[in-house]
Every structure is written in C-alpha cells, then in structure tokens.
Amino acid sequence: MDGRASVMTPTPPDVRYSLSGEEGEIVPSGMRGSNAISRRSAGSMRLIVGLVVGGVAAFAGVLLWGKYLPKDQPASDSVADPRVTELLDAGEKALRDGDLEAANEKFVKASGIDEKNPRVMKSLARLAVVHADMAWLELRVLSADDRGRDKVRERLRAAVDRAQKAADRAQASAKDDPEVARLMLDVKRISGDVGAARKLAPTVKGLASYESDYALGALDMTEQNLAPKAPGWTDVIDRLTKAADGEEGLGRGRALLVYAAALAGDMSRARGALDRLSKLARPHPLEADLRRFLDRVEKGESPTLAIEDLPSVPTPGGSGTPGDPQLKIAQEALSKGQYAKAEEIYRDIVAKEQNNAEALFGLAQASLSQGKAVPAKAFLERAVKANGSHAPAILALANIKWDGGEKSEAVALYKRALDLGITGKAAELATSRTQALAPSAGSGGSTQPTSTTEPTSTGEPPPEQPPDPTTTGPSDVPPDL
The missing domain is CATH 1.25.40.10 (Tetratricopeptide repeat domain)
Structure with missing residues (x-):
C-alpha cells in the first residue's frame, strides 16, 4: 500500500525530467525547448549540405556520361561483337593476299552477325570495288574483236551497280570517313563519272595509304587519256608505282601499272610491272590478258581508253539543252x-x-x-x-x-x-x-x-x-x- 502511494505521488515541476536527445540522454524539462530548436537547426543544415553535395555529384555524372558515352552512338560501335572483329580481320587479310573468295566468305559471315556495323559495310564495299575495278581493267585490255567482250561488259555493269550500292550503304553509316570517300572515288571513276571522282580527291589526298595512291593514280590516268587537261604521265606512273610497292598479294596496283605504262608508251616499265605481277604467290586473274595486251601493243596496236564501254547511266536531263x-x-x-x-x-x-x-x-x-x-x-x-x-x-x-x-x-x-x-x-x-x-x-x-x-x-x-x-x-x- 505504501509502495503504491509513493509511485503515484506527483513530482514537483521544477525537478521533472524527460527522455530526449540521442542515446537516451536524460534532459531536464526546463531545457527541452532550447535543445530541440538546436537539434532541428543542425538537422536542417545536414539536409541542405547533403542536397548540395548530391546535386554536384549528379551534375558531374551527367557531364561524364555525355563525354564518354554519346547517346547517339550505335551499340555495334560501342560494344563490338568479338566474333565480328575476328571475321573482319581475317577477311581483310584474305583481301590483301588476293583471296577474294575467302574475303567474301568472312565479310558475309560478319554481316550476318551485325549487318549495321560500319566496319562491316565498309569492308563489303571495298571488296565490291575491287571486283568492279578488275572487270573494268579486263575490258580495257581485251582486243576489240574478242568474243568475250560483251560478257565482260555486262559483268562490269553489274559489278559497278553492286559497288555503288555498297559504297552508298557504307557512306550512310560513316558519312565523314575518308576511307569511304576513297571507295566512292573509285566507284565514280570506274563508272565514268570522272568529274564527281575528282571532287572527292582532296579528301582522299589527306589519307596516306597505298590504296589512296592507287585511287588517285587511276583517276589521273583516266583524265590523262580522256581529257586535254591532265596531271601528266609522270605523275600517273609515280602514284601507281607507290601503290604497287605498298600493296601485298592483291596485285591491283601492279596490274594497273602494266596498263598505264603501256598507255604512256613505256613498254619497259610495263613489262617490269607484269614480271612483278607474275611472281605473286597467288596468280592474278588478268595476268594472261595483260601479257597478250602488251604483245599486241608491241606489234603496233594503239592502246586507248575507249569511252563507249564505260557503264555510266545517263542522268535525268543529261542530254543538255542548247538554251542553257x-x-x-x-x-x-x-x-x-x-x-x-x-x-x-x-x-x-x-x-x-x-x-x-x-x-x-x-x-x-x-x-x-x-x-x-x-x-x-x-x-x-x-x-x-x-x-x-x-x-x-x-x-x-x-x-x-x-x-x-x-x-x-x-x-x-x-x-x-x-x-x-x-x-x-x-x-x-x-x-x-x-x-x-x-x-x-x-x-x-x-x-x-x-x-x-x-x-x-x-x-x-x-x-x-x-x-x-x-x-x-x-x-x-x-x-x-
């Protein structure tokens, strides 16, 4: 009874306590108001500081994201499938060695995995241009009465069409790529659009490569033989010689050097280039045709770059009007x-x-x-x-x-x-x-x-x-x- 009374006895106001603060600190009731205000102020400051620091971190993250991960970059560029890289490397090696079938096989397989990969499209375009260029040269060196000219001419037209489409796709995926510009220059030159090809020459000149020497040398050769204003045969032969020296087993530069030297009247150089072509590990498809061509030239045939066989397609309104x-x-x-x-x-x-x-x-x-x-x-x-x-x-x-x-x-x-x-x-x-x-x-x-x-x-x-x-x-x- 006495124990219950002692519990119920009111505590005087001036000695009343309460549990408050951190870790159960016992604070006299008279100090609760000022301490609560202090604690609220400290909490607010911590919140403000946290928000500021978090905002700065978020802003820095956005900057880094924009710098290192461009939002418009295709997934195939940012994370290339290792299988695609391996196939393209193998295909490009085969192309350099002159094995066009193996190169085609590798490029097609890579396209099956990632057809929108810019490098895949560029590799396919390179191969298409090589095929078209080979048909172009074959038609140039065949005799006028060769029964196979019509078939070669049709093959050239089809090859140029494929090369143009492949180059267009490559350009759509890599508009400012100078290597794509070089491919487009080749396509325009092969199809007979020498003016359009010449417009691409400044871009290609900035790309140091034996392939650039080839593209520019072939263009110079075409202009030299078809137009009064031309760089001159010395420049043509120099460029194509560099291309022949720089390439590996493809033989593209050596073959064109044979033809260009004959056009320039330098039969000694033409024969020398043909000899180098014959020593490639893989026989060049046009070696025999080039040899017969040189034989005919040495017997008095005049080599010319006839325009009637070029596969260009007339453009709308291309006939011109005298009233212009x-x-x-x-x-x-x-x-x-x-x-x-x-x-x-x-x-x-x-x-x-x-x-x-x-x-x-x-x-x-x-x-x-x-x-x-x-x-x-x-x-x-x-x-x-x-x-x-x-x-x-x-x-x-x-x-x-x-x-x-x-x-x-x-x-x-x-x-x-x-x-x-x-x-x-x-x-x-x-x-x-x-x-x-x-x-x-x-x-x-x-x-x-x-x-x-x-x-x-x-x-x-x-x-x-x-x-x-x-x-x-x-x-x-x-x-x-």
Whole structure:
C-alpha cells in the first residue's frame, strides 16, 4: 500500500525530467525547448549540405556520361561483337593476299552477325570495288574483236551497280570517313563519272595509304587519256608505282601499272610491272590478258581508253539543252577562237552533269580545234551515248571513225544521222560515204568514196550550205566537227 502511494505521488515541476536527445540522454524539462530548436537547426543544415553535395555529384555524372558515352552512338560501335572483329580481320587479310573468295566468305559471315556495323559495310564495299575495278581493267585490255567482250561488259555493269550500292550503304553509316570517300572515288571513276571522282580527291589526298595512291593514280590516268587537261604521265606512273610497292598479294596496283605504262608508251616499265605481277604467290586473274595486251601493243596496236564501254547511266536531263546560259557563253567563246576559255566552261558543265551532250560536243569541238583528236573522239562517243539523237555529235563521230579506218562503224553512224533528217552538204557526205562502202560492206570498208564533197585529210570541212530557215534541228550540221 505504501509502495503504491509513493509511485503515484506527483513530482514537483521544477525537478521533472524527460527522455530526449540521442542515446537516451536524460534532459531536464526546463531545457527541452532550447535543445530541440538546436537539434532541428543542425538537422536542417545536414539536409541542405547533403542536397548540395548530391546535386554536384549528379551534375558531374551527367557531364561524364555525355563525354564518354554519346547517346547517339550505335551499340555495334560501342560494344563490338568479338566474333565480328575476328571475321573482319581475317577477311581483310584474305583481301590483301588476293583471296577474294575467302574475303567474301568472312565479310558475309560478319554481316550476318551485325549487318549495321560500319566496319562491316565498309569492308563489303571495298571488296565490291575491287571486283568492279578488275572487270573494268579486263575490258580495257581485251582486243576489240574478242568474243568475250560483251560478257565482260555486262559483268562490269553489274559489278559497278553492286559497288555503288555498297559504297552508298557504307557512306550512310560513316558519312565523314575518308576511307569511304576513297571507295566512292573509285566507284565514280570506274563508272565514268570522272568529274564527281575528282571532287572527292582532296579528301582522299589527306589519307596516306597505298590504296589512296592507287585511287588517285587511276583517276589521273583516266583524265590523262580522256581529257586535254591532265596531271601528266609522270605523275600517273609515280602514284601507281607507290601503290604497287605498298600493296601485298592483291596485285591491283601492279596490274594497273602494266596498263598505264603501256598507255604512256613505256613498254619497259610495263613489262617490269607484269614480271612483278607474275611472281605473286597467288596468280592474278588478268595476268594472261595483260601479257597478250602488251604483245599486241608491241606489234603496233594503239592502246586507248575507249569511252563507249564505260557503264555510266545517263542522268535525268543529261542530254543538255542548247538554251542553257553557260552553254551559250561557251559557244560564243568557241566561235571567237577562244578555245581554252570554251573548254573550261564546258568542263565545268560536265563536272556538274556528266552526260550533258551539248557540253560534251562542245568539248570535242574545243579539243579538235587545238589538235587533240583522241580526247575529241572520246567526248563525241560520250555525247552520242548520252543523247542518241544528237545529230551533230553522231555525224562528227562518223567522220572521225571514217578517217581513222573504222569505216563500217562510220557508215552505221552516217545512217543514223540520215535517219534523223540531216540535210544539205552533211546529208550529201553521209549518203556518198554510205553508198561508197555498200558494195564491200563485209570487207572492212577498204573502198574509198569518190565524192568531191568529202573533207580533205586535214579534216577541213567543205563549204556549208546555208541552213533552210523553214527547218529546225540538224539541217545546218557541218560535215566535220
């Protein structure tokens, strides 16, 4: 009873205690208010400091994430499948060794694992370009009467189409990659779009490699043989020699050096390059064709880079229109005898529109006026290919072929020009030559025409008949360019 009373006895206010604070500290009731405020202030400070530190850490994390892990980077780039890397390495080695089948097998397998990998697409494009380039060179070195030319030509067209598509895919995955630009340069050069290829040359020059020497040397060679303005054969041979020295077993540089040296008239260098090609561990597919080509050249055949076999496809509006302002300026310069100026303007037009028949015809005129018959013929062939109804180009090409002994081909062109409705002296000349060859059409055209209107051997055309004002089109076509 007494014990219960002692428990219930109230404690005086001035000595009352409470449990508060950390670790069960006993605090007198009179001090609870001030201590509670102090504790709340300290807790708030800790919270603020924590928030600040956390914010700084989060901000730093964002910066590091953006720097080292770009959000737009494809997964295939950031974490490459080791199988893909192994296959690509093996495929590229096979390609350097000249084993195209093994290279294709490895690249296709890598594509099956990660088809969107930029390196995979670039490797496939490299292989496609090599195939197209080999078909291109094969067509160049075959004799004109080789029965296999048509098949090679079709194979070239198909190979160029595949190479273009492969290069487009590689470019889409790596737009600013100079190696892709080099592949695109090769494709444009092989397809005959020399102007587009030349625009890529500055990018390729910054990429030191025997493959760059090859691409630029091949482009220089094409321009040297087809156009009046060119770097010169010395530069061509130097570049291709570097390419041949730098490559391994593929033989691409050696093979093209054989051809280029023959075009340049350096048969000793051509034979030396062929000898080096024959010593490769893996036989080159074109070794025998190149050997026969050199044999024919040494017997008097004139090696030329014919344009009619190039697999370029006419672009929309590629025929050109005589009313274009730039064409008018060039034609005016040509009429005034300013051949270099006219050539420069025409060349600028062709660089933008490779199949502009009017500009190509103008380039042929400027070339002939400067005594450059070989490029003139090439430009005329391109003009006729771009626009099969361009009567002036058809007629001028017929004249050049006739004078060069290609009379059967010339007669076929004369007939085309007559079918297009040419009149006047031009029609008389075409008719005369067609009839002159008719009795011996199968003999290669050895019969000479007797028409008094035929141009002299100097290429000077006969007097022209004034154009009929009631007609339009080719009525005033000159018989010679």
